Amino acid sequence: MRLNGKVSIITGGAAGIGKETALIFGAEGAKVVIADINLEDGEGAVREIRAKGGNAIFVQADISVESDARRITEEAVERFGSIDILVNNAATFVLKGFDATAEDWQHSLSVNVIGTALVTKYAAETMRGNGSGAIVVVSSVSSWIAQPKFFAYSATKAALLQMTRNMAMDLAPYKIRVNCVCPGAILTSASYRYMKEAHLTPELFDAEQGAQTLLKRVGRPEEVARAILFLASEEASYITGTHLMVDGGYTAM
Numbered sequence: 001m002r003l004n005g006k007v008s009i010i011t012g013g014a015a016g017i018g019k020e021t022a023l024i025f026g027a028e029g030a031k032v033v034i035a036d037i038n039l040e041d042g043e044g045a046v047r048e049i050r051a052k053g054g055n056a057i058f059v060q061a062d063i064s065v066e067s068d069a070r071r072i073t074e075e076a077v078e079r080f081g082s083i084d085i086l087v088n089n090a091a092t093f094v095l096k097g098f099d100a101t102a103e104d105w106q107h108s109l110s111v112n113v114i115g116t117a118l119v120t121k122y123a124a125e126t127m128r129g130n131g132s133g134a135i136v137v138v139s140s141v142s143s144w145i146a147q148p149k150f151f152a153y154s155a156t157k158a159a160l161l162q163m164t165r166n167m168a169m170d171l172a173p174y175k176i177r178v179n180c181v182c183p184g185a186i187l188t189s190a191s192y193r194y195m196k197e198a199h200l201t202p203e204l205f206d207a208e209q210g211a212q213t214l215l216k217r218v219g220r221p222e223e224v225a226r227a228i229l230f231l232a233s234e235e236a237s238y239i240t241g242t243h244l245m246v247d248g249g250y251t252a253m
């Protein structure tokens, strides 16, 4: 098992990429803390991990609320004794450009950027004391390329990419590694919400998005989760401050 006994927090672990990451981490022996605003799906994910013999708890929390961000890490330590791995995956999807209002910007920034910074701040306090840790941030291809009417979201993902480098620098003296993954189009509940808004069927979404990749298809959540697992594990012991594209070659074209 690649994460045997490692205490891992996964924000946004109730659905999509976060849930697949939580399931894979559970199967790899990690003690998993799923932190999410969605109580029903979060508890469901915990049940799935336990049913397969894994160890997991759910913490209902909104990462953009500082007291919640702190509570996630406190509950992890209280229940499992420490924090070894943090996966900053939770995000809100304000898919707007010039039509974004000030409230839209506040929401997008407060969850994706400030929420990630807050959870990392409190988790890093424990990791510093341990003199070890691995943090994986979920950014996006949207931090690298322009997409139409998307910049209220893309700006937050680009911020996460840069924050990854800065945080890696500040935490390196404590032997805490920080990396990020940049997924392309992945079939998750977020994609289904987008399809509904854009009046696209799953087949059209796959054809449209897949055409923009070398592999000619959209990705599956577990394909991103495997990359997160790699960066969180000891296999990536000499990797920090960098990014891994998980986009089927989207940004290579």
Ligand SMILES: NC(=O)c1ccc[n+]([C@@H]2O[C@H](COP(=O)([O-])OP(=O)(O)OC[C@H]3O[C@@H](n4cnc5c(N)ncnc54)[C@H](O)[C@@H]3O)[C@@H](O)[C@H]2O)c1
Pocket: 011, 012, 013, 014, 015, 016, 017, 018, 035, 036, 037, 038, 041, 061, 062, 063, 064, 088, 089, 090, 091, 092, 111, 115, 138, 139, 140, 141, 182, 183, 184, 185, 186, 187, 188, 189, 190, 191
């Ligand atoms: N799906 C894609 O195509 C895609 C592409 C690139 C990057 N990403 C990134 O991958 C990550 C996961 O996306 P997904 O597609 O699995 O999304 P999703 O909507 O399927 O899951 C996101 C989860 O985050 C939770 N969440 C949202 N706001 C939260 C908050 N304030 N506090 C705590 N939890 C919160 C949701 O309840 C949900 O369970 C995000 O960071 C997203 O930006 C996704």
